[in-house]
Amino acid sequence: MKRPESFEKLLSILRTLPSVGPKMSERMAFRILRMPENEIREFINVLQAAHREVRPCQICGHWDDSSPCQVCRDPDRDRAVLCVVENSQDVQAVSRIKDFHGLYHVLGGALSPLEGIGPQDLQIASLLKRLRDENITEVILALNSDIEGETTAQYLIKQIALIPKDIKITRPAQGLPAGGELEYMDELTLSRAFGGRREFDRN
Ligand SMILES: [Zn+2]
Structure with missing residues (x-):
């Protein structure tokens, strides 16, 4: 049976993560689908904030929310x-x-x-x-x-x-x-x- 396109897209993006195979991607996808509205919003916000704020340090390459990172400073x-x-x-x-x-x-x-x-x-x-x-x-x-x-x-x-x-x-x-x-x-x-x-x- 064909799965909804949006669901397939979710599975394929999850499979781009390390160590996530077909089975794991399905488990993760269903967990995400079952999230209540406030939880999914928080999930998206946390992803975006981490992606925006955490960067490799220009000196040592360690990922931190400042560059130079806390170690280099x-x-x-x-x-x-x-x-x-x-x-x-x-x-x-x-x-x-x-x-x-x-x-x-x-x-x-x-x-x-x-x-x-x-x-x-x-x-x-x-x-x-x-x-x-x-x-x-x-x-x-x-x-x-x-x-x-x-x-x-x-x-x-x-x-x-x-x-x-x-x-x-x-x-x-x-x-x-x-x-x-x-x-x-x-x-x-x-x-x-x-x-x-x-x-x-x-x-
Ligand atoms: Zn550093």
């Missing part, structure tokens, strides 16, 4: 240490580590030749510029421990080595579960991994 941050992460969600995860007070740089994903994501698709040029211009002495590559994260780390190590400055490159200690995504890691695992981070040998 914080005068108590250690500006010599820069933590490179794949996504803004990872900034939230790392910010739970109590002994990390450095700055961040959000790449906006990871290199993936298979999906056609190259260095120009990520915030890599802006990262290298920060490393050249700012007084950063340590870069922590806190990337996911999957193939894409590893490919990205190897690429960054090569690029950073070309900068004629003494910049220490470190990576969180092993102990991050293989294939693990940073954003889902508990505070203790992350704290241990950061506390035991080791320097990458450039040679």
